[in-house]
Amino acid sequence: MRKIVSILLLVIVALGISLSLAKIPFGVPKTKVGRHYINEGVKETGAANIVTSVVVSYRGFDTLGEVTVLFIASIGLGAVLSTIVGKTVRKIEPASLVLSTGCRLLFPLILIFGTYVFIHGHLTPGGGFQGGAIIASGFLLIYLGCRERRISQKASKLTESLGGLSFVIIGLLGLVFGSHFLSNFLPNGTANTLFSAGIIPVIYIAIGIKVGSELAGIIDNLIEES
Amino acid sequence: MIFVVSLLVFLMLVGAVAASIFRDLISVVIAAALVSLIASILFYLLQAPDVAMAEAAIGAALTAAIFIIAIRRTKRYEE
Numbered sequence: 001m002r003k004i005v006s007i008l009l010l011v012i013v014a015l016g017i018s019l020s021l022a023k024i025p026f027g028v029p030k031t032k033v034g035r036h037y038i039n040e041g042v043k044e045t046g047a048a049n050i051v052t053s054v055v056v057s058y059r060g061f062d063t064l065g066e067v068t069v070l071f072i073a074s075i076g077l078g079a080v081l082s083t084i085v086g087k088t089v090r091k092i093e094p095a096s097l098v099l100s101t102g103c104r105l106l107f108p109l110i111l112i113f114g115t116y117v118f119i120h121g122h123l124t125p126g127g128g129f130q131g132g133a134i135i136a137s138g139f140l141l142i143y144l145g146c147r148e149r150r151i152s153q154k155a156s157k158l159t160e161s162l163g164g165l166s167f168v169i170i171g172l173l174g175l176v177f178g179s180h181f182l183s184n185f186l187p188n189g190t191a192n193t194l195f196s197a198g199i200i201p202v203i204y205i206a207i208g209i210k211v212g213s214e215l216a217g218i219i220d221n222l223i224e225e226s
Numbered sequence: 227m228i229f230v231v232s233l234l235v236f237l238m239l240v241g242a243v244a245a246s247i248f249r250d251l252i253s254v255v256i257a258a259a260l261v262s263l264i265a266s267i268l269f270y271l272l273q274a275p276d277v278a279m280a281e282a283a284i285g286a287a288l289t290a291a292i293f294i295i296a297i298r299r300t301k302r303y304e305e
Contacts, residue, residue, distance in 0.1 A: 027272075049276075051276045052276075117279070125275035125276045125278075125279060126275075126276060126279050127276065129280055130276065130279040130280050130283060133279075133280065133283035133284045133287075133288060134279075134283050136283075136288060137283055137287045137288060140287070140288065140291050144291075215288060218292070219288070219291065219292070219295075222292060222295045222296070223295060
């Protein structure tokens with residue numbers, strides 16, 4: 001009985017979604033603001049990657065909220081896990097030579113790739129969140145491969161706070177030198193070069209450092225407890 | 227092109243159904259990671275590489291790892 005009801009509900013929800021989406025043409029720019037971003041985005045913000053210009057420049061305040069949500073989630077996870085009493089220190093078997101050497105060889109390359117992704121966020125696909133996630137997956141590799149290695153909690157918290165603080169400070173500087181919070185007070189430069197797009201690369205570097213250390217801290221918290 | 231996309235969507239559906247049927251939770255996590263990975267390929271084919279990178283790094287790698295760590299702490303098989 002329960003199964004029949006749930007299947008019926010599923011069919012109703014699927015019908016509703018497909019009927020409401022069927023009328024929207026696929027891949028056609030519909031809204032005026034979307035067309036504005038596509039046509040004027042490169043000229044107004046100097047970022048060759050339009051997605052980045054929307055995420056960091058036009059909707060920069062939303063991105064600050066997003067980063068805050070991630071920060072609160074990481075803090076909450078740490079708070080929940082720190083209340084567990086009776087921690088048992090797990091005996092760690094050392095990984096084999098091939099595995100640990102491979103991890104040590106790959107880890108700096110992954111770090112460099114993640115850094116490349118968030119430094120070039122305004123030129124190529126990717127950005128702070130993607131680069132930070134890549135860096136965190138590098139730390140995950142280290143935790144799985146070289147099991148005795150640990151990042152220092154203090155350093156991870158410090159870099160995380162530094163990234164978040166620099167984001168807010170850049171926003172406040174926009175208030176001082178520009179017209180509004182997170183306004184672009186640096187010169188736009190020529191598009192498609194590394195030093196262009198004003199504050200966008202600076203903010204994306206801050207976000208990349210913050211997200212990377214945050215996700216690495218989450219993984220560290222979880223592995224420490226299990 | 228349409229053949230490749232249909233194959234990917236079919237695989238994605240298989241992964242999603244498998245994730246809801248399996249009793250072994252490790253297999254469930256692998257099936258869910260497969261869904262994420264194919265979603266990221268589809269994002270790339272739909273010319274949204276930014277979303278594809280985030281989905282591949284977070285959906286396929288980090289989420290699966292966090293779930294596996296949680297499963298190691300709890301029970302592996304669903305009753």
